[in-house]
Amino acid sequence: MRKMWVLFVSGVLLLTTAVFAGCGSEDASTGDKGSGDKTLVVYNCNPDDWTAPIVKEFQEQTGIEVQLVSGGSGELMARVRAEKDNPLGDVMWGGSGDSYVALSPYLQPYKSTEDAAIKPEFRVEGNAFYNITMDPYVIAYNTDLVSEAEAPKGWKDLLDPKWRGKISVADPAKSSSTYAVLLTMMDRLGGDPAIIAQLVENLDGKIASGSAAQIKALSDGEYALTATFEEAVMKYIAHGSHMKIVYPAEGTAISTGGIGIIKGAKHLENAQKFIDFAMSKGVHERFTNYQRRSTRGDIGAPSGLPAVTEIVYEPFDTKRAVDYKETFLQLWREAAMK
Structure with a gap:
């Protein structure tokens, strides 16, 4: 997938409470700083042009501090596997659907509140992960x-x-x-x-x-x-x-970009909230601004592109x-x- 397509995102502050850390920098486990259940660590291999605004809005709505650990999909998925006995991330975001199939043993199934809105052909049996975009x-x-x-x-x-x-x-x-x-x-x-x-x-x-x-x-x-x-x-x-x-x-x-909860996530409840938010209609309506197609059945194609039914x-x-x-x-x- 599609994600298809891998960028390394440099450190950038969304808010004074939001930290963006590249791979090889400080371990995700050190980013909590006593915030307890108000912390979420997301392994992100998407471009920040469309993911940063989503994270910013999620933080503002929930008060949950999001730390993005950015890198290539292969690199971050290898990290998920290597950390299986002590996961340092909570959510894996980005990378193609076929990569998530192979990663499924390391993911925590979760039925999102938005599950029914996804086009049937893009739903994942068992909800090990979600197809969030299609391409x-x-x-x-x-x-x-x-x-x-x-x-x-x-x-x-x-x-x-x-x-x-x-x-x-x-x-x-x-x-x-x-x-x-x-x-x-x-x-x-x-x-x-x-x-x-x-x-x-x-x-x-x-x-x-x-x-x-x-x-x-x-x-x-x-x-x-x-x-x-x-x-x-x-x-x-x-x-x-x-x-x-x-x-x-x-x-x-049509390929898909995925998102899923890492098995053993230390901030499971926050990870579930993030999945529900990322898969929501309000978020997916903005995908079209970035030439991205939503996997939801109630969202149309970006301007200038044919509907997927065509x-x-x-x-x-x-x-x-x-x-x-x-x-x-x-x-x-x-x-x-x-």
Whole structure:
């Protein structure tokens, strides 16, 4: 998921009572300072442009002091596992749904007061975690290099030799989001593993350093096409980049961003309050301001984007993604070495 997409957030004060600490800084356990049940530690791997206002409002409404420990999803989830006997965090926030499936043994199930409002296809059996945002996988093209008439219509166009060397894609072994997109491409084209080698050949040896780099390269005009998340492209478009989105004709998948309570959380009641708040309608209504889609059934799409009902899609199959990853990556490596 989607989260898809990993930023390291520098320390910033929301309020005089709010502390933002990067990974490797003071341990979360030292942030309590006698505040007792008015403390909450959140491991956060989301950008602060939309999470900081949510945290600020939660603090103001509840009086609970929130400490955000920020870092990449892989880093923070590894920390959750390492701390299983003595959890220093209460909530894990951010990272793709498939990552949460693997993390479920380390999460505390909780049925939120907002559970019924979530679209049925995005509910999690057993409530081990919640899908808070959703993000379709799309194709994007640079409008300075590609006309609307010649723009791709679907996944199969990425295999067309006319785009050889003009497609910006990261190494799926290094980018979980790119892996999810390319697995979706393969599945929507019939599931033939040979598609992996065909795509690698069409990349002509050009691999981006990461998922963020591949979108920047498209925006800068270094490449004509990319395959990525909708939200990542919309951010660039909102800042003036000359790009357009294509929802593949063959259909696509929708990834999710997750949030969940860490098993053994020292501030369990506060963690439950935070989940209820983060999943509430009032909070999700503001997601559209940040080009993010809500998983709630009563919230529409961000301005300028089609409703999810207008997109041919299936929820991303997280279990398949976890089970098939090593096979996919082995086929990718073999094709890249030829």
